[in-house]
Amino acid sequence: MTEFLPVLAVFIPLLGGVLQFLMGPRAVPVWPMVVSGATTVCALALVGSVTNQGDIQHMLGGWEAPLGIPLRVDGLAAVMLLLNNVVGGLVSLYALGAHGRSGAVNSHFWALWLLLWGSLNALFVSGDLFNLYVALELVSLSAIPLVLVAGPRKTVAAALNYLHFALFGSLVYLAGVGLTYAVAGSLDLTLIAGPLAEGGPAGHMAAACLIVGVLIKAAIVPFHIWLPAAHGNAPAAVSAVLSALVVKSCMYLLLRLWTEPLAGITVDAAAQLLGIIGAAAIGYGSVQAFRQERLKLVVAYSTVAQLGYMLLFFPMAVATAWEGAVYHGVAHGVAKAALFLAAGNVLLYVGHDRLRELRGLDRPLALSVFAFALAGVSIMGLPPSGGFIAKWLLLSAALETGQWWWALVLIVGGFLAAAYIFRVLRYAFLNAPGPTIEIEGPVPPRLMSWTALLLGVLSIVLGFTTAPILGLLGGLPGAAP
């Protein structure tokens, strides 16, 4: 049974999404909720069995490599599955409030979201380069139309821009896959490390293509320009998924590739370059977030910045940095979902999200403002929160490796994050004459407020659950225990 869990975690939402397309609006909201529940249960059972019994391998259809399709769930994949399905489940609950009525647009939303969920799970359990490529494409192709659910006029340009970058990234990545196959004769992650390392220039070219392709898809500076518009204009549930999970899945891929198949050929200069890019992302994204006039754009630029922290793993490359980078991914995923859902509630109530006009929100929207504040604590890296633990680990790694300048980046990054988070909270608490909310919309349903708050609370709780999650993750691959 256990070895089928990866299959179930992938195919339940994929088939569920396809069936949703076929059944149309009348299946909303019962069918999507059933599929969401089943997916979450299967995926969490999978994570549980990895916790208890260690890594899971499964050859799809019983064919052995190199012919078969290997599915593999190790510590890193299990942690990402945990993030993906907890956040995914909660976003589904939120969406029950936002997209729970039947209607063509809502039907499309659920179909695409379930497809996206399944593709993300597929990405995490894939064990070879080509499957990873297929899953990565499925993720992009279901994520981009989701942006359009907000309504055609607002988001067409953003979605098109997203599409261009995603396709370009895919092409580069696919070139890398092709080169790898030419060099190594296989695409199984466990079989290609050696041949790539001995492959000379072609091997290096393959590695470079794989990395750059993923960087483009992960919206790392300078390839970030599509992200703010897409994440900032999509409906709240979609923004949350895109920022918390989709870009995170690309970062997962980067960590996976770097530490396993490319471990033999990566050079220190490339690692340092990735670190510098990360630092640039932190600085640029945070400053931009501070300068935005719209709430959702603040949150979107914050994602550009926060992804940079995960890149700091590469120049340090010790076990502490590994744990810090992955934990940052988890903490940021939970916190960012909370921020976007809270912002969605604001948008629902006020009708717009122009910061200067959002005054005194703490009274009508207390739960959402509180959710925003709790998640903000994690984004700023202040204790007690998951973001703080990640920052602590990365700081320790910086000192451990003697690269103290990354410690400065982390500290300055924390200040910049505090600047943009408190700027939002300041407006929310402001009780002074000025532009006021003209037409008050509906107060968000309880379901939408409480899911946002629950994610906010989770991002604080992550400050205390370090031991089990890092135990599940395990050490840096390839390093001596």
Place this chain on the structure above:
Amino acid sequence: MSTLYQAMPLWVLLISLVTAVAVFIAGEKWQRLRTAFNLSGAVLKLVLVAIMLWGVDLGHTFVVHLPLLPGLNLVLQADALALLFMSLSAVLWLVTTVYAIAYLERAPDRARFFGFFSLCVTATMGIAMAGNLFTFFVFYELLTLATWPLVIHRGTDKVMVAGRTYLHYTLGGGAVFLLGIVLLYHLAGPTDFVAGGELLHLGEDHAGALTAIFVLLIIGVGVKAAIVPLHGWLPTAMVAPAPVSALLHAVAVVKAGAFGIVRVVHDVYGVELVQQLHLGTALAVVASITIIYGSLRAIWQTDLKRRLAFSTVSQVSYVALGVAMGSPLATIGGLVHLVHQGLMKITLFFCAGAYAETYGIHAIRELDGIGRRMPWTTAMFTLGAFGMIGVPPLAGFISKWYLGLGAVDAHQYWVIPVLLGSTVLNAIYFLPLLHRAWFRPLAITDKDRGEAHPGLLWPTVFTGLSAMGVGLLAAFAWSPLGWVELIVVREYGL
């Protein structure tokens, strides 16, 4: 001892956390329920702290560990020093809650106020019971986050500017503190708070690094302790409502900083290492400068709360001064001032709040003749002010006496002029207030509303008389002085 009893630190912490959550949930509408939560939480906490006091006196140990990473634990423990701070906070929390309920009787956003207020006390308790620097830092930053909504409670533009200043200082200090902790863990590994510290063996090889880390740590806690030049936030934060100024800015926040200095000097570095690195004298000099500078600035303030704020800047550094001299007697003076200053200053702030709430008095010149309208409040103000000046046998005198004895004991004779100078300056900025209040003709023209609301008056009378009582009854074993002597005996291993 049962596990439940050993885990007392956790229950004490959870009491205020649960109170905070319950108050948030009760919300604006259910006022009576909220008040009931608030008061029962405060009383229950007081009972638990009393049980722990009794336990620690008998030599019981209270420790709770939560492993986060290999070698990194969240540790809550309650030694005698922790309980000094906890008792102070628990007593004053209850008193201030009563005061705040009366003070905010008709104000908006009370649920938010009391929720964050309870969260602040949670953080203060955590700071008191932290068993290592990591845990200390977690609650230290939580205190920053939980006080910000209280500072900006009124939500006006002016208040928001003050809130920004507050964040600049506290978050900046927090970052420096974090850097210091990470560096120390990197150098010495994770160490728990132990009397005398565990770093002495590194003293010779890593003198430079240890000095640098000490400076970072002291800057980190010095921001909240309002050590000059890191004091700028404190007078600005006086825009907060009076109960916040009273409990947080006279007691919890600044004391968290002062308490941090005690922990760093005594339980991380150890007095011996601090003296060996010549850091004790440096810290004493900085503390002395703060004492004199704060008093000088207080003289020229025309706003009552701002004058009291600069007085806090000055008085809190007595704690740092006592600890820095490295003599047991001076340490007694410093630690007991933690309690004494808290009682006296909260009385003064309560009075300031009562003046403002009853007759709208903010400026010092408006105090003229108020003693005739509000004799009880003004009597308590007088007690607090005399105590601050150090008139025997009030609380402030006991602190200064031991600080003076300690200075002689440690052969730091230059400290005595500092103490004398500070006393003279205290008299210069407090006596004119008393003269105005009692002897000048009445300045305000409002109709006579008599004394302050009983909910404002009784807490003030309680703290005022306590400030006198702890001085008069200092010789008893259960007085703050008696307890501090127990701490010092344990810390110095006498």
